[in-house]
Amino acid sequence: xxxxxxxxxxxxxxxxxxxxxxxxxxxxxxxxxxxxxxxxxxxxxxxxxxxxxxxxxxxxxxxxxxxxxxxxxxxxxxxxxxxxxxxxxxxxxxxxxxxxxxxxxxxxxxx
Amino acid sequence: xxxxxxxxxxxxxxxxxxxxxxxxxxxxxxxxxxxxxxxxxxxxxxxxxxxxxxxxxxxxxxxxxxxxxxxxxxxxxxxxxxxxxxxxxxxxxxxxxxxxxxxxxxxxxx
Numbered sequence: 451x452x453x454x455x456x457x458x459x460x461x462x463x464x465x466x467x468x469x470x471x472x473x474x475x476x477x478x479x480x481x482x483x484x485x486x487x488x489x490x491x492x493x494x495x496x497x498x499x500x501x502x503x504x505x506x507x508x509x510x511x512x513x514x515x516x517x518x519x520x521x522x523x524x525x526x527x528x529x530x531x532x533x534x535x536x537x538x539x540x541x542x543x544x545x546x547x548x549x550x551x552x553x554x555x556x557x558x559x560x561x
Numbered sequence: 562x563x564x565x566x567x568x569x570x571x572x573x574x575x576x577x578x579x580x581x582x583x584x585x586x587x588x589x590x591x592x593x594x595x596x597x598x599x600x601x602x603x604x605x606x607x608x609x610x611x612x613x614x615x616x617x618x619x620x621x622x623x624x625x626x627x628x629x630x631x632x633x634x635x636x637x638x639x640x641x642x643x644x645x646x647x648x649x650x651x652x653x654x655x656x657x658x659x660x661x662x663x664x665x666x667x668x669x670x671x
Contacts, residue, residue: 451620456603484659492651492662493604538603540660547592547611548619549653549660551604 456552471524473539481544488536567663574642582637584652592655593635597648
């Protein structure tokens with residue numbers, strides 16, 4: 451059974467800190483891993499990563515996948531209060547196209 | 562530019578009642594998904610579909626049914642509502658590479 455596990459489940463930091471969120475995956479016929487940010491309502495897409503190992507960046511956010519360790523991290527530098535959200539990662543398998551999410555990390559940035 | 566549309570936004574059901582959550586997408590995506598999200602938790606996959614006429618169970622399918630008669634529509638049916646089905650339900654459709662989500666349906670079973 452496909453499984454995605456995120457850690458920590460909850461994280462509280464001060465504005466300006468750097469955070470690293472973790473995502474491990476066990477996905478049959480792995481195709482890609484997706485990161486999402488969820489504020490009040492629907493999740494919004496951040497990054498897609500594949501086994502190529504190429505790092506993805508967008509402003510203060512970056513993410514990379516380690517295909518050997520079946521692990522991905524999401525880094526946020528110089529955090530702002532607007533970064534407070536639940537961050538979700540999801541594994542996608544090649545054949546069935548099933549998209550399975552982890553439990554999420556609730557990130558709180560205090561001013 | 563509608564994307565993924567879910568209806569209703571809110572619903573209160575009595576135990577044993579039935580209802581259908583509607584989901585429509587206008588992006589011509591083949592892949593569609595239904596998730597539930599309990600408070601403070603991640604998304605649990607209920608059912609998914611890779612195209613019209615094809616559906617498959619996810620992680621938590623019990624108590625739910627789906628159909629996919631067209632590319633656009635992927636309704637989720639609750640036959641005998643139970644308090645354990647109180648949750649927020651999200652429908653998503655996936656192109657390349659990302660999945661787009663509807664705004665969710667908050668369902669309370671009392």
